[in-house]
Structure formats: structure tokens, C-alpha cells
Amino acid sequence: MxxxxxxxxxxxxxxxxxxxxxxxxxxxxxxxxxxxxxxxxxxxxxxxxxxxxxxxxxxxxxxxxxxxxxxxxxxxxxxxxxxxxxxxxxxxxxxxxxxxxxxxxxxxxxxxxxxxxxxxxxxxxxxxxxxxxxxxxxxxxxxxxxxxxxDINPGATIGDAFHIDHGTGIVIGETAIIKNHVKIYQGVTLGGLYVAKNLQKTKRHPTIEDNVTIYANATILGGNTIIGQNSIIGGNAWITASVPENSTVYHTPEIKIKTLPNV
Missing domain, CATH: 1.10.3130.10 (serine acetyltransferase, domain 1)
Incomplete structure (x- = not known):
């Protein structure tokens, strides 16, 4: 050619x-x-x-x-x-x-x-x-x-005294609302529960109320999901429904004890 x-x-x-x-x-x-x-x-x-x-x-x-x-x-x-x-x-x-x-x-x-x-x-x-x-x-x-x-979309709404610790891997979606005195650690996702173009004009991302702490690698999804004030979201938690205020949410790992050596 x-x-x-x-x-x-x-x-x-x-x-x-x-x-x-x-x-x-x-x-x-x-x-x-x-x-x-x-x-x-x-x-x-x-x-x-x-x-x-x-x-x-x-x-x-x-x-x-x-x-x-x-x-x-x-x-x-x-x-x-x-x-x-x-x-x-x-x-x-x-x-x-x-x-x-x-x-x-x-x-x-x-x-x-x-x-x-x-x-x-x-x-x-x-x-x-x-x-x-x-x-x-x-x-x-x-x-x-x-x-x-x-990765913070410029359309997100974020209140005062916002703290991000370490930061790597954080994703905050366009319609997320974060209120005052919220702390977020690395790997946290505030994302959409569904991905579809016809949802463009709707609230797709969660609301985080005052004084919430979200630890590393927690995933919180959905426009109707509200994390109540003064709550703590533990690391690796997967949340798709609202959490009442003053709650603590943990991901509980499964622990298996080996009964035989090298097994």
C-alpha cells in the first residue's frame, strides 16, 4: 500500500x-x-x-x-x-x-x-x-x-472536612453525595448498582451522611443507598442497601483450620 x-x-x-x-x-x-x-x-x-x-x-x-x-x-x-x-x-x-x-x-x-x-x-x-x-x-x-x-467525578457533591487516606483506587461517581466530616480509605468505590445509558439523568451513586468512616476496599453501590450518619463501614464490605445511622458494618472472612499438615 x-x-x-x-x-x-x-x-x-x-x-x-x-x-x-x-x-x-x-x-x-x-x-x-x-x-x-x-x-x-x-x-x-x-x-x-x-x-x-x-x-x-x-x-x-x-x-x-x-x-x-x-x-x-x-x-x-x-x-x-x-x-x-x-x-x-x-x-x-x-x-x-x-x-x-x-x-x-x-x-x-x-x-x-x-x-x-x-x-x-x-x-x-x-x-x-x-x-x-x-x-x-x-x-x-x-x-x-x-x-x-x-478518581472523583467532578459532578459528585462533597461536603466540608473531607479526608482521603492513602487514596489509591478510590472511585467516587458523578451523582454521589458525601456530607461533612467523612473519612475514606484506599480502594473504596461509591458506584452505580447498574450500568445503563438510560440512567444518565438519574441518581446512580450512594449518599454518605455526616461523620461516616469507610475503610479500605469497601464497595457501596446504588443511587438509593444511604449510609447513615456516624456509621463505620469495615474493609472489603459490599453494600447495595441503606445502612441506619450509628451502624457498624463488617465483612466477615471465612476461616478454615487445616486438620492435616500440608493440606
Missing amino acids: KLESVINKIIQHKKQPNLRYQLKEKVEEFTNRLFYTLFDIDTPVEENLKQLEKDFDALVNLACWEVKKPCKKVWDNYVEKLPRILEKLNIDAEATVECDPASLSIEEVYMAYPGFYAIAIYRLAHELYNTGFPLVPRLMTEYAHRQTGV
Whole structure:
């Protein structure tokens, strides 16, 4: 096959007119600059906000495919929300210091805890998601997912003082609701009980009430599933129905004792 024929066939099968991977790269640059603007003491806030506005304009040009939709108006509203987002993230960091005996300082949480980083990018993405500009926040949280192993959909609703310990393998679905002072450990899934496209507009993921702790590798599924406040979900638990408040749920392993050696 001649090279010209190969080129033509590749062009023929490139069917997505809006698929520009530079958008993904620019979202990552935007996300990094935004994180530094909020947290790094040596990063000038005013200067960076001006650059972020330019970065955001570039994202709009790449990702706002509906020309009648006023995407450019999103930035001004978003900037006004940044102080409140930072305030919430400071509360999250303080919750981690209080929860984790391994934390040596709050600076360590900001710089070294993958769970905090994933929460930070989620909170920054969630406000954009709420404006109806979904692709950029999705790319933001996917960037954090790649960095940390924590997959939080930007559509999830998460309250104050949220703590993720270790983090690797956590999945939090789009319609999940997590209230205040919740602690989640590695490998936890807050997922859908069924996977079907016609469920797109329905609540598919569980609700976690205040002061709940969910230990490693627990799986909680279903939009009607509610974990009552002050409950503890033990490691490896599989839950598809609601749990009353003040409950403790454990996965009980089966233990078999060998009666003969080497059997």
C-alpha cells in the first residue's frame, strides 16, 4: 500500500472534528497554575490570575463547541468563587492533620498527600462542572486521577472536612453525595448498582451522611443507598442497601483450620 493511500485512509477515519489533544495538555497547564496560585506562597496571585484568564479563554476556544453558549462569561463567576473554594480546602487539610497520626505538619498534607491533591482538583473542577461546561472539569479530575490514583467525578457533591487516606483506587461517581466530616480509605468505590445509558439523568451513586468512616476496599453501590450518619463501614464490605445511622458494618472472612499438615 502506497504511503499516500495510507494517509488518505487515516484521514478518512479521523471522524471527530472537535478532538484536539492540545485541549488536554492545556487543561493540565491550567490546573497546575491554578493549584500554585491558591497554595504556593511564592506564586504571585494577581499576576497568575491574569494568566489564568488567558489560559481559560484558550480552553473556551477549544472546548466550547456550542457557539451560542456564553462560555466566556464563566470565568468571572468562577474567579469570585476561588476564595470560598480555598477556604473549604484549608478545612479539608486541617481534617487530614486531625485524622492521620502519620501527618507531621499541615504543609506535608498540602505537598505530599495524594488524597488532598485529588480533593483540591475535584473542588476546583466541581464549580466549573456546575456551570454546564463539563469537558474541562472532567479533564481536570482525570489529570488528578492519573497523578494520584483517586478518581472523583467532578459532578459528585462533597461536603466540608473531607479526608482521603492513602487514596489509591478510590472511585467516587458523578451523582454521589458525601456530607461533612467523612473519612475514606484506599480502594473504596461509591458506584452505580447498574450500568445503563438510560440512567444518565438519574441518581446512580450512594449518599454518605455526616461523620461516616469507610475503610479500605469497601464497595457501596446504588443511587438509593444511604449510609447513615456516624456509621463505620469495615474493609472489603459490599453494600447495595441503606445502612441506619450509628451502624457498624463488617465483612466477615471465612476461616478454615487445616486438620492435616500440608493440606
